[in-house]
Amino acid sequence: MTARDGFRFALSNLLQQKVRTLLTTMGVVIGVGAVVLMVSGGIGLQRQVLKQFESVEAMSSIMVLPIKVDLTNWSFEPKQLPTPKSLNDRVIADLRRLEGVTAVYPNVHFHLPLSAGKRKIRVDVAGLPLEGVTTGLREAVVAGGLWAQEGAHVLLTTQAAKALDLGAPEAAIGKEVRFVLRSEREDDETGAPGTPADPGEKNGSAEPSAPPAVTPKPPEDCPEVFTVVGVYDPEKYKGFGGGQVFLPLAVSLKVRRTAGQDRGGFRGLKKGEYGELVVHVASPELVKGVSEEIRSRGMGTITADDLISQLNILFLVIEGFLGCLGGVGLLVAFVGIVNTMLMSILERTREIGIMKAVGARNRDVRRIFLIEATTIGLVGGALGIFGGWFVGVGLNLAVRLWLGTKGGPKDVSVFQVSWLLGAAAMLFSVLVSALAGVYPAWRAARLDPVKALRRD
Amino acid sequence: MTAYISTRDLVKEYVLGRERVRAVDGITLDIERGSFVGIVGRSGSGKSTLLNLLGGLDHPSGGQIVVDGTVVNSARDDELARYRREKVGFVFQFFNLVPSLTARANVELPMIFGRIPRAERSKRAREILERVGLGHRLDHRPSELSGGEQQRVAIARALSMDPALVLADEPTGNLDSRTASDVMDLLRRLNQDHRHTVLLITHEREIARAYCTRLVELSDGKIIHDGPPASTPTPTPPPVATPAASVPAASPAPESGPSTENPR
Numbered sequence: 220m221t222a223r224d225g226f227r228f229a230l231s232n233l234l235q236q237k238v239r240t241l242l243t244t245m246g247v248v249i250g251v252g253a254v255v256l257m258v259s260g261g262i263g264l265q266r267q268v269l270k271q272f273e274s275v276e277a278m279s280s281i282m283v284l285p286i287k288v289d290l291t292n293w294s295f296e297p298k299q300l301p302t303p304k305s306l307n308d309r310v311i312a313d314l315r316r317l318e319g320v321t322a323v324y325p326n327v328h329f330h331l332p333l334s335a336g337k338r339k340i341r342v343d344v345a346g347l348p349l350e351g352v353t354t355g356l357r358e359a360v361v362a363g364g365l366w367a368q369e370g371a372h373v374l375l376t377t378q379a380a381k382a383l384d385l386g387a388p389e390a391a392i393g394k395e396v397r398f399v400l401r402s403e404r405e406d407d408e409t410g411a412p413g414t415p416a417d418p419g420e421k422n423g424s425a426e427p428s429a430p431p432a433v434t435p436k437p438p439e440d441c442p443e444v445f446t447v448v449g450v451y452d453p454e455k456y457k458g459f460g461g462g463q464v465f466l467p468l469a470v471s472l473k474v475r476r477t478a479g480q481d482r483g484g485f486r487g488l489k490k491g492e493y494g495e496l497v498v499h500v501a502s503p504e505l506v507k508g509v510s511e512e513i514r515s516r517g518m519g520t521i522t523a524d525d526l527i528s529q530l531n532i533l534f535l536v537i538e539g540f541l542g543c544l545g546g547v548g549l550l551v552a553f554v555g556i557v558n559t560m561l562m563s564i565l566e567r568t569r570e571i572g573i574m575k576a577v578g579a580r581n582r583d584v585r586r587i588f589l590i591e592a593t594t595i596g597l598v599g600g601a602l603g604i605f606g607g608w609f610v611g612v613g614l615n616l617a618v619r620l621w622l623g624t625k626g627g628p629k630d631v632s633v634f635q636v637s638w639l640l641g642a643a644a645m646l647f648s649v650l651v652s653a654l655a656g657v658y659p660a661w662r663a664a665r666l667d668p669v670k671a672l673r674r675d
Numbered sequence: 676m677t678a679y680i681s682t683r684d685l686v687k688e689y690v691l692g693r694e695r696v697r698a699v700d701g702i703t704l705d706i707e708r709g710s711f712v713g714i715v716g717r718s719g720s721g722k723s724t725l726l727n728l729l730g731g732l733d734h735p736s737g738g739q740i741v742v743d744g745t746v747v748n749s750a751r752d753d754e755l756a757r758y759r760r761e762k763v764g765f766v767f768q769f770f771n772l773v774p775s776l777t778a779r780a781n782v783e784l785p786m787i788f789g790r791i792p793r794a795e796r797s798k799r800a801r802e803i804l805e806r807v808g809l810g811h812r813l814d815h816r817p818s819e820l821s822g823g824e825q826q827r828v829a830i831a832r833a834l835s836m837d838p839a840l841v842l843a844d845e846p847t848g849n850l851d852s853r854t855a856s857d858v859m860d861l862l863r864r865l866n867q868d869h870r871h872t873v874l875l876i877t878h879e880r881e882i883a884r885a886y887c888t889r890l891v892e893l894s895d896g897k898i899i900h901d902g903p904p905a906s907t908p909t910p911t912p913p914p915v916a917t918p919a920a921s922v923p924a925a926s927p928a929p930e931s932g933p934s935t936e937n938p939r
C-alpha cells in the first residue's frame with residue numbers, strides 16, 4: 220500500500236464517522252489552543268519586559284557590585300565572598316579613567332513617602348548625577364527639565380505628579396513637595412552615622428543650596444522640601460529602572476542617610492562606601508570589554524546582557540510551566556484519540572480481517588490507523604493554533620481597552636504567537652496524536668484474521 | 676510432490692482450557708492445478724479450518740503445506756500476506772465486503788495492497804465487474820446490492836489479482852437456489868475458461884455433485900472420503916441442509932451434467 224493510498228483510505232475512514240472524528244479533533248483543538256494561548260502569553264510578557272532593555276542607554280550601562288556574582292548560577296562565587304571590594308570614591312575615580320567609560324556614579328535607590336498638601340504617596344527614589352543623565356531620559360521629560368546644579372530639586376513622574384494632585388505636568392513645575400524623612404522611624408539612632416563627609420564630592424557639584432530647615436528636627440543640612448523642576452513619562456523612558464522620582468545625586472545620598480536607609484549592601488557599608496555603582500560606556504559594544512576589566516579588579520558586574528539572558532531563562536521556565544498547564548488539555552486529547560481509535564478498531568474488526576484476507580500486511584493495517592490518528596492531530600493542531608492565536612488577539616484587544624481606561628499604554632500585546640511557537644505546537648500536536656495511534660495501530664495490526672472475519 | 680497443492684499430515688489444534696481440539700487432524704492431500712474440488716462434511720468437521728490453512732490465513736500447528744512450490748506452513752506473516760494477495764482469492768459465505776466502499780473500490784482493495792497504480796486498478800476493477808455481470812453496479816455500496824450481486828462482487832474481488840487459487844467457503848450458503856446456481860456457474864466458468872483452481876466448501880450435495888470434479892469429505896478433521904463426485908453418493912450423512920434454506924429439487928444446473936473429467 221502506498222502512502223498516498225494510505226492517506227486516502229484513512230481519510231475516508233475518518234469521514235465515515237464524522238461526529239466522532241469531529242469531537243476527537245475538537246479535543247486536540249482545545250488542547251493545542253490552550254498550549255498556544257498559554258505560551259504566547261508568556262512570550263508576550265517576555266517581550267514586554269525585555270523591551271525595557273532594548274534601549275541603547277540600558278545596553279550601555281554596567282552595574283558594579285562589591286563582589287563577583289555569577290548570575291547564570293544564581294549564586295555568588297564562593298571564593299569571592301569573604302573579601303568584598305570596597306566601592307568608594309577612589310574606585311569611582313579609577314573606573315572613570317577606563318577607556319570608553321563616560322560616567323561612573325553610585326546607584327542610590329530607596330523608597331520614601333512623598334507629600335504635597337494633604338496628598339501623600341510612596342515613591343521610588345533614585346539619585347542621578349548630571350553626568351548620568353541620558354538622552355533617553357531627556358526625551359522622556361514632558362514638562363520642565365532637569366536641574367542645572369545640585370540642590371533641592373526633584374524630577375517627578377507623570378504618575379506621581381498626578382497622584383500628588385499637582386495638576387497637569389506643566390502646572391507642577393515650581394511646586395514644592397516634601398519627603399517624609401522621619402515619620403514612623405523615630406527609633407533611628409545608628410541610621411545617620413556621624414558626619415556627612417562622604418557623599419557626592421566626586422561630582423564636583425556644589426553644596427546643596429540648603430533650603431531652611433522646616434521640621435522640628437532637621438538633621439544636618441538635609442533638605443526635606445524639594446522644588447519640582449521637571450516631570451517625565453516613565454513609559455517613554457527606556458532604560459534600567461524607570462518609574463522612579465529622581466533627585467540630584469549628592470542630595471539623594473543625604474536624604475537616604477537621613478531617612479536611615481543606607482544600611483544595605485552585602486554587609487554593613489563603611490563610611491564612604493557605596494553598595495553599587497553605575498558605569499556608563501560610550502556604546503553597547505564596549506560593555507563587554509569594560510565589564511571584564513572591572514571584574515578583573517575583583518568587583519562584580521551586571522550588564523543588560525546578563526539580565527536579558529537571565530530573564531530569558533526565567534521566561535523559558537515560565538513558558539514551559541504555562542505550556543505544561545495547557546498540555547493537560549493535550550493529554551486529555553491524547554486519551555480521546557486513543558479511545559476513538561480503539562473504538563474504531565472494535566467496529567472495524569471484520570474490515571481489518573477482510574483487508575488481511577485480501578493481502579494487507581500487518582504494517583499496512585498499522586499504517587492506516589497511524590495515519591488516521593496523525594490526521595486528527597494535524598487538523599486539530601492547525602485549528603488549535605489558529606484558535607489560540609485568535610483568542611489571544613481578542614484578549615489583547617480587551618487588555619488594551621482595559622489599560623486604556625486606566626490611562627496606560629495602548630500598544631501592549633500580552634499574547635504573541637510566533638512562527639516558532641506555531642511550528643512547535645504543530646509538531647507537538649502531530650507527535651502526540653501519532654503517539655496516541657501507536658497502541659491502537661499495533662492492536663489492529665496484530666489481529667488474527669480468522670478471528671476477525673468470524674466477528675459480526 | 677508435483678501436485679499444485681499438497682499437504683502432509685496437516686494439523687490444526689486449538690487449546691481450550693485443558694481440552695485440545697484438533698480441528699484438522701493429519702490431513703494429507705494433493706490437488707491438481709485447474710481442478711474444482713468440493714469439500715464436504717458435517718458442521719464442525721474442520722472444513723473452514725482446512726481452507727484457512729490452505730489460504731495462508733491461519734498457521735498450522737503441524738504438518739506441511741506446499742502450494743505451487745511455496746512452503747506455506749513456515750512462512751512469516753509478511754510472506755503469508757503476499758501469498759494471500761497474489762496467489763489466493765477468498766470468497767466467503769457472508770460476502771465480507773467493506774460496507775463503506777463501492778463495488779469498484781471493494782474490487783480494488785487487493786490491488787491497493789498490491790501497489791497497482793490507480794488508473795490500472797480502476798480499469799481492471801471495471802473489467803472484472805463487467806465479467807461477473809455487474810458493469811452497471813460499479814458505484815453501488817454493498818447495502819445497495821442484492822445478496823447475489825454482493826457475492827459476485829466478492830468473487831470479482833477474489834479475482835482482481837488474478838490468483839491461481841480460489842477458495843470459496845460456502846459461497847452459496849446465504850443465497851436462494853436460483854442465485855446460488857448463478858454464482859456456481861460463475862465459479863465454474865472461472866475454473867474452465869480461466870484455469871483457476873477452485874476449492875469449494877459446501878453443505879449442499881446437489882451443488883457439490885453438479886459442479887465439482889472431485890469431492891473430499893471430512894469428519895472430525897480427517898478425510899473420510901476422497902474421489903470423483905459420482906463415487907461419493909455415500910449414504911454417510913443425510914444431506915445436511917438445515918442451516919441454509921434447503922435446496923429445492925429443481926436443481927438448475929443442466930448444462931454440463933456430472934462435470935468434466937479431472938482436467939490435466
Ligand SMILES: Nc1ncnc2c1ncn2[C@@H]1O[C@H](COP(=O)(O)OP(=O)(O)OP(=O)(O)O)[C@@H](O)[C@H]1O
Pocket residue numbers: 689690691696697698716717718719720721722723724725
Ligand atoms: N478459534 C477456535 N478455538 C477453538 N476451537 C475452534 C476454533 N475455531 C474452530 N474451532 C473448532 O474446530 C472445529 C472445526 O471448525 P470449522 O470452522 O473448521 O468447522 P466447519 O467444518 O467449517 O463447520 P461449518 O460447516 O459449521 O462451517 C470445530 O469443532 C470448532 O469448534
Ligand SMILES: [Mg+2]
Pocket residue numbers: 722723724844
Ligand atoms: Mg465453516
